[in-house]
Amino acid sequence: MPQADSDQPAYVRVADTLRREIRAGILGVGTLLPSEVNIAKAMNVSRNSVRPALDILRREGLVRTEVGRGTFVRPPVPARRISMNQYREDAATAARTTYPPPPAAADSTLAPHLPTVELTEVPADAGLADLFRIPEGTPLQRRYVIHRVNGTPVQVTTSYYLLDMVQGTWVATPESEPSPGGAIGHLWSLDVQVKKVRPVVTSRPPTTDEAAVLRTERDVLAITRQMLDGSGRVVEVAREIVISSAGVELEYEIDL
Amino acid sequence: MPQADSDQPAYVRVADTLRREIRAGILGVGTLLPSEVNIAKAMNVSRNSVRPALDILRREGLVRTEVGRGTFVRPPVPARRISMNQYREDAATAARTTYPPPPAAADSTLAPHLPTVELTEVPADAGLADLFRIPEGTPLQRRYVIHRVNGTPVQVTTSYYLLDMVQGTWVATPESEPSPGGAIGHLWSLDVQVKKVRPVVTSRPPTTDEAAVLRTERDVLAITRQMLDGSGRVVEVAREIVISSAGVELEYEIDL
DNA sequence: GAGTGGTCTAGACCACGAC
DNA sequence: TCGTGGTCTAGACCACTCA
Structure with a gap:
């Protein structure tokens, strides 16, 4: 295994953490993720480091964001x-x-x-x-x-x-x-x-x-x-x- | 034509402007784009509004960025x-x-x-x-x-x-x-x-x-x-x- | 009205490439 | 050494959703 967390950019750490929790089912399908502000607080980074992390997950198709509501875990797309x-x-x-x-x-x-x-x-x-x-x-x-x-x-x-x-x-x-x-x-x-x-x-x-x-x-x-x-x-x-x-x-x- | 520039987010305006200049040949193939700081100055936005614009162009395959060197116009990929x-x-x-x-x-x-x-x-x-x-x-x-x-x-x-x-x-x-x-x-x-x-x-x-x-x-x-x-x-x-x-x-x- | 994400600013430090 | 892009912070205002 590559030495995970350290020396990685903060936004990659955030993305990896969230991805792991989604994969593990801690954040189940349909779940509302914590707000960007709360993720930032929880991981001791600024909100501007959380946003690129969510960009990555969005592009991977793992989450969907709705303005005014929040970011949700997408159902795994059936092939x-x-x-x-x-x-x-x-x-x-x-x-x-x-x-x-x-x-x-x-x-x-x-x-x-x-x-x-x-x-x-x-x-x-x-x-x-x-x-x-x-x-x-x-x-x-x-x-x-x-x-x-x-x-x-x-x-x-x-x-x-x-x-x-x-x-x-x-x-x-x-x-x-x-x-x-x-x-x-x-x-x-x-x-x-x-x-x-x-x-x-x-x-x-x-x-x-x-x-x-x-x-x-x-x-x-x-x-x-x-x-x-x-x-x-x-x-x-x-x-x-x-x-x-x-x-x-x-x-x-x-x-x- | 859709009313172009106004009311669009700044980063979209920046991306549109650069894309237009590339398409028009003003920024020819292989050209080094102005640095992010200079684009920001020229368009009266902050550098943090230039970056997402370049992200868009990178994802469209129009430009390639090399750290320490700059951002270049890619050759149009032959189909x-x-x-x-x-x-x-x-x-x-x-x-x-x-x-x-x-x-x-x-x-x-x-x-x-x-x-x-x-x-x-x-x-x-x-x-x-x-x-x-x-x-x-x-x-x-x-x-x-x-x-x-x-x-x-x-x-x-x-x-x-x-x-x-x-x-x-x-x-x-x-x-x-x-x-x-x-x-x-x-x-x-x-x-x-x-x-x-x-x-x-x-x-x-x-x-x-x-x-x-x-x-x-x-x-x-x-x-x-x-x-x-x-x-x-x-x-x-x-x-x-x-x-x-x-x-x-x-x-x-x-x-x- | 409170909370959310979307956008934006003005700074800052770093690793890297070129000179 | 200097300019580049990569990353990060701490703020801010907005439009939107929901109660």
């Missing part, structure tokens, strides 16, 4: 594994679904899982034109969707269809979210078969908006995705799918 | 795209290579790209036993490899083979890194054909060591990977492949 086999399952779901699907019964247990949807029409900017391999300015439908699990936003997706393709169809209505088979289901209902999905994964600090919506100080995973049909035409672009990286795993599977 | 088609190319390379390959000629232009390699023997801990689907304690060969591009460490990989499989072979020697066809090449040389690769991607703050080696304050991408042969046996585990997320894109391709 939410997102499998890219999802796309194969989506394709299978699409193939056996009649679109548009009957409206879901008003099941209140589903409410906390319902997404927020905003559909708008926009011209393709340079980046989208490149991803779609179409001229800049081509009309697109933009879909901004906030996905929730148990009421907690976990994913913010901004995706695009060619406006020509979806205009006047069920896909152009907010009722098309959530859709059986996801985007692949949408396209299936338009007689477009997705044959290739190309996701590109990066990680970056969240924008201010994303941090607020996803309630995270951690970096986010940002996925840019293209969907292609059998002729190689790009039929959907997601730029970007933003996921709080806390407790999320993206699983791929490559057959050789 | 290094890592394609998972690499595995298919590796398989093709392995199939046409005779192992062990002839030692590379002493080509000094390659030196800055040579990896650091440490091979050790370890018993499987609980996590590795689970990933390999073998009993805890099974002897493994552990490979710790630091990959470099132009002398800069970009990736730290810790991977494992079953010791029984590699002991006494070329794969058990440091000369086996770098290998044509990577891990797939190693296994091919042992008459083991990799049929499936299963990478799981997460993002997390770097450990102190990783931050030092990869010279980054950004979160890192951490990939845990299994390689399986035709019978479904796990023949290699990487836990973890750690990549500085700055400017890195992981590209996958899924055929439906």
